[in-house]
Amino acid sequence: MDLIVYYASWALLLCGAFLCAIGGLGILRLPDFYSRQHAAGITDTLGSAFVLIGLMLQSGFSLNAAKLVMILIFLILTSPVATHAIAQAARQSGLEPKVVAEEDEA
Amino acid sequence: MIHVVDMTLLAFLALVAIAVTRMTNLFATSVLTGVYSLLMACIFTVLDAVDVAFTEAAVGAGISTVLFLATLSLTTQREKPQRSPNWKALCVALLTGGALVYGTFDMPHFGDPQAPVHQHVGPHYIGVSPTQIGVPNMVTSVLASYRGYDTLGETAVIFTACMAVLLLLQHEKRRDEQSTVEKKPDKEAMEHAIILRVQSKFFIPLILLFGLYVQFHGDFGPGGGFQAGVIFAAGIILYSLVNGLDKARQIIPPNVLHGLVAFGLLLYAGTGLASLFMDGNFLQYRALAEEATHGEHIGILLIELGVGITVATVMTSMFFSFSGRRRS
Numbered sequence: 001m002d003l004i005v006y007y008a009s010w011a012l013l014l015c016g017a018f019l020c021a022i023g024g025l026g027i028l029r030l031p032d033f034y035s036r037q038h039a040a041g042i043t044d045t046l047g048s049a050f051v052l053i054g055l056m057l058q059s060g061f062s063l064n065a066a067k068l069v070m071i072l073i074f075l076i077l078t079s080p081v082a083t084h085a086i087a088q089a090a091r092q093s094g095l096e097p098k099v100v101a102e103e104d105e106a
Numbered sequence: 107m108i109h110v111v112d113m114t115l116l117a118f119l120a121l122v123a124i125a126v127t128r129m130t131n132l133f134a135t136s137v138l139t140g141v142y143s144l145l146m147a148c149i150f151t152v153l154d155a156v157d158v159a160f161t162e163a164a165v166g167a168g169i170s171t172v173l174f175l176a177t178l179s180l181t182t183q184r185e186k187p188q189r190s191p192n193w194k195a196l197c198v199a200l201l202t203g204g205a206l207v208y209g210t211f212d213m214p215h216f217g218d219p220q221a222p223v224h225q226h227v228g229p230h231y232i233g234v235s236p237t238q239i240g241v242p243n244m245v246t247s248v249l250a251s252y253r254g255y256d257t258l259g260e261t262a263v264i265f266t267a268c269m270a271v272l273l274l275l276q277h278e279k280r281r282d283e284q285s286t287v288e289k290k291p292d293k294e295a296m297e298h299a300i301i302l303r304v305q306s307k308f309f310i311p312l313i314l315l316f317g318l319y320v321q322f323h324g325d326f327g328p329g330g331g332f333q334a335g336v337i338f339a340a341g342i343i344l345y346s347l348v349n350g351l352d353k354a355r356q357i358i359p360p361n362v363l364h365g366l367v368a369f370g371l372l373l374y375a376g377t378g379l380a381s382l383f384m385d386g387n388f389l390q391y392r393a394l395a396e397e398a399t400h401g402e403h404i405g406i407l408l409i410e411l412g413v414g415i416t417v418a419t420v421m422t423s424m425f426f427s428f429s430g431r432r433r434s
Contacts, residue, residue, distance in 0.1 A: 077305070077309075078305070078309070084301055084302075085299070085301075088299065
């Protein structure tokens with residue numbers, strides 16, 4: 001049982017790390033502001049959630065796990081709103097999303 | 107393993123510092139200084155200095171970034187281009203930097219157990235604090251009791267900074283208050299940010315509650331007046347960002363705010379005076395009660411409260427006076 005939890009936690013940690021790396025790559029490579037925002041959103045929510053759940057499995061049923069749950073709830077509630085606020089601020093200041101891919105992005 | 111973490115964090119720190127000097131977009135620069143502070147906070151955490159890390163994260167990455175951005179909204183986003191390098195300034199900077207680096211050669215090595223800090227007062231405080239002060243968090247006992255004078259000085263510095271900001275920005279603000287026409291678009295812009303409003307309604311009470319927890323739990327865990335004040339101010343600033351400055355000013359009128367700035371410092375100094383009148387020295391809290399440790403507890407509680415009130419109101423009134431001005 002312990003072994004299963006151990007491997008599950010590592011699987012989740014690696015998954016989270018992979019998603020964070022993807023998000024970082026996306027911020028660098030995606031063509032316009034809004035799609036980059038999407039990449040950053042992946043890092044904020046899914047990536048960190050996987051890492052935190054993996055750490056919860058590592059720490060077992062303890063005070064640390066409770067704190068990690070708190071952090072997870074906080075991140076799940078705030079990160080999407082932060083992403084939304086940034087995107088909305090960009091929209092209001094008149095930044096248009098790139099709808100058609102241009103040649104120099106290929 | 108811990109060295110890998112140290113090296114990575116320090117390398118990031120250097121990279122961010124270089125990026126800050128290279129950037130011309132001031133908006134990005136001020137966000138990067140926030141990142142710098144956050145990295146510093148991580149390094150402090152690795153070094154087990156959680157109290158300092160807490161302060162750095164709250165002040166450096168939180169409030170000062172917001173104040174920078176509020177300033178940028180008044181000025182411009184781009185740095186003025188400076189084509190020709192200023193050789194004199196470069197010489198002065200290189201000389202000063204060289205002298206500082208030369209100075210570090212005389213300092214003890216990092217983590218050296220023979221260093222004077224680990225020989226002299228450090229062990230004394232560590233040995234004596236649990237029985238003399240009786241507060242579990244030794245940082246608090248050093249900051250509030252053994253080094254009470256220094257902390258009083260720091261609080262006075264924050265108070266003075268706030269006075270300077272208010273003096274510089276106040277008279278312009280009055281003129282703005284008369285012209286109420288300008289303020290309406292700003293309000294309406296936030297009106298349809300309904301997600302933000304709902305979210306902030308949910309979070310502001312939690313932030314204020316956490317601030318109070320940090321304030322009164324500072325004796326037992328990391329935290330204290332400085333951190334709590336900043337967290338409390340962050341809650342108020344969040345409210346005024348979402349609901350507009352006018353509403354925030356209605357809740358906390360500037361008169362009350364400015365009164366509280368002085369009140370916090372007076373509470374601190376008044377605690378010192380009280381111990382003076384109760385047969386002790388200035389800021390010698392053990393005179394405040396029959397039992398020495400009980401007196402220390404009362405004194406620490408009061409002066410931390412004073413620090414917390416001053417820091418929270420200073421940050422809030424600085425933010426109000428920065429964002430109360432319109433771009434001219």
